[in-house]
Amino acid sequence: MDQVKSRGLVLLGCGKMGSAMLEGWLSDGLPTSSVWVNDPYPSDWLKSLDGLNLNTQIPENPAIVLIAVKPQMMARALPSLKALGNGTTLFLSVAAGTPISAYEGMLGDKTPIIRAMPNTPAAIGRGITAICGNDHAPDAHLSLATALLSAVGQVVRLEGEHQMDAVTAVSGSGPAYVFHLIEALAAAGVRQGLPEALALQLAKATVGGAGALAEAADEDPAQLRVNVTSPGGTTAAALSVLMDETTGFPDLLARAVKAAADRSKELANG
Numbered sequence: 001m002d003q004v005k006s007r008g009l010v011l012l013g014c015g016k017m018g019s020a021m022l023e024g025w026l027s028d029g030l031p032t033s034s035v036w037v038n039d040p041y042p043s044d045w046l047k048s049l050d051g052l053n054l055n056t057q058i059p060e061n062p063a064i065v066l067i068a069v070k071p072q073m074m075a076r077a078l079p080s081l082k083a084l085g086n087g088t089t090l091f092l093s094v095a096a097g098t099p100i101s102a103y104e105g106m107l108g109d110k111t112p113i114i115r116a117m118p119n120t121p122a123a124i125g126r127g128i129t130a131i132c133g134n135d136h137a138p139d140a141h142l143s144l145a146t147a148l149l150s151a152v153g154q155v156v157r158l159e160g161e162h163q164m165d166a167v168t169a170v171s172g173s174g175p176a177y178v179f180h181l182i183e184a185l186a187a188a189g190v191r192q193g194l195p196e197a198l199a200l201q202l203a204k205a206t207v208g209g210a211g212a213l214a215e216a217a218d219e220d221p222a223q224l225r226v227n228v229t230s231p232g233g234t235t236a237a238a239l240s241v242l243m244d245e246t247t248g249f250p251d252l253l254a255r256a257v258k259a260a261a262d263r264s265k266e267l268a269n270g
């Protein structure tokens, strides 16, 4: 992390994901003066950060360039950084779909590149990021990326890039599924007569608490589910709907995750 502080971190694109990660790094102690953000329409939050290098000349040899533009913008955004390719600057891309070979093509095939898939709970240090690198990103680079990303949550190393579409579909997009679960649970509570604010409070605390318990407990999620389910009780009545083989969660989520993974593959093909 000393390297990042002294040589600098450049963010190419700083929308929802870039900002979530930057928020986590700043609250972990990274000084704004070590960060260069290149984004044509920076948010008010970015503009409010004292000492941040916003849309100014980037350093000659930054430790890391974080690529956080949409995959569709890549071909337009990346050529501006070509001079840093084939050097010691590590390119860390969080873009869905875009394969390592595409960066090698745009930046030079000796460029150290790590592909990462984070998620937005990074903003509160509770993200999870999966990473894999090319042959020019040796262990030192993987360690540097791991150190940086650990500041915003857990980090897992993948066996290879072939796992990235599935990871994107599970943990990259996953927070959106969970937020939708909260919305749907609250709406269902309202249909049962609860006021909206109370239903939302109950739904958020239930999902947050259950997620924390699932991470902290020694028992697996299946046993934790059983622990809630009194024989012949209310949970069993609900689970008979949710666990239905054809209309329940397992099939619905399998189809949703497949749709996301398929889209990730499509993005890889431009």
Ligand SMILES: NC(=O)c1ccc[n+]([C@@H]2O[C@H](COP(=O)([O-])OP(=O)(O)OC[C@H]3O[C@@H](n4cnc5c(N)ncnc54)[C@H](OP(=O)(O)O)[C@@H]3O)[C@@H](O)[C@H]2O)c1
Pocket (backbone or CB within 6 Å): 012, 013, 014, 015, 016, 017, 018, 038, 039, 040, 041, 067, 068, 069, 070, 071, 073, 076, 077, 094, 095, 096, 097, 117, 118, 119, 120, 172, 173
């Ligand atoms: N959001 C997530 O949960 C999540 C999770 C994992 C990975 N990702 C990946 O993260 C990347 C960004 O996603 P996002 O959701 O953060 O999208 P986003 O909010 O649209 O952020 C992208 C940012 O890049 C800016 N930009 C566009 N063209 C640029 C250029 N030429 N140079 C510099 N900046 C440019 C955009 O500005 P304008 O808005 O003005 O166009 C925007 O601020 C994507 O590749 C996505 O696959 C996102």
